Amino acid sequence: MKRSRYLIGNWKMNKTSQQTALFIEQLAERGEKKEAFIGIAPPFTSLHIPFSVDVHKGAQNIGLSSSGAHTGEVSPEMIGEHGASFVILGHSERRTVYHETDSMVHTKVELALQYGLLPVVCVGETESEREKGDTMEVIKHQLAAALSGIDLRSVVIAYEPLWAIGTGNVASTKDIEKVHRGIRNYLNEHYGDDAGEEVSILYGGSVKPSNIEELVSVSEIDGFLVGGASLKIEDFVSLTLHM
């Protein structure tokens, strides 16, 4: 089964639109065309910046509804208008800092699909859940809620253990392999027809130029969601060279 491969930069709350424009210009100069899906999710305020043809533009979140009384939120139609083709949903920072629940993530996945956006659905366990041996239980719960009634061929999953995000502690290839396999087995069981074998599952958490070579060799990993290392042009270009 040949699955699509992805390298997605999650810029979080970083870079003004001017800095975004400069980065995209430098990427176009240095990056080569890749077979993999190369994407960047800048802040909403940078979405109007034109991206070069080979880089997909995405958002880091959408509101819970297509329009209306949602102060401070941005709708899927609004991000689509600026050329976003994908959206990161259920990131752990949204879940923990902004109290997004599994059911909210599910609503957003449905909404994104309705507007033709590719949802990149994040799942992952905390350090204490991991220590208790609850990793797969937590992830299955997140998947069951987020993907209920969803066509698996229209989503990408990102496994991001919370203890690996922004800490420099990348998960071991053995651990990632085990969790990605666990996710596929769960999806095969619940969606049938080997559905889980077709879904691209990305890994995220302290991916950087110095560890991507080892990670890229793991067949269960279909790509990466990268925070910190996607902000520096040299690092991001170096990551793209492995895709």
Ligand code: PGA
């Ligand atoms: P990191 O962030 O690469 O800085 O660990 C990943 C993420 O939060 O998506």
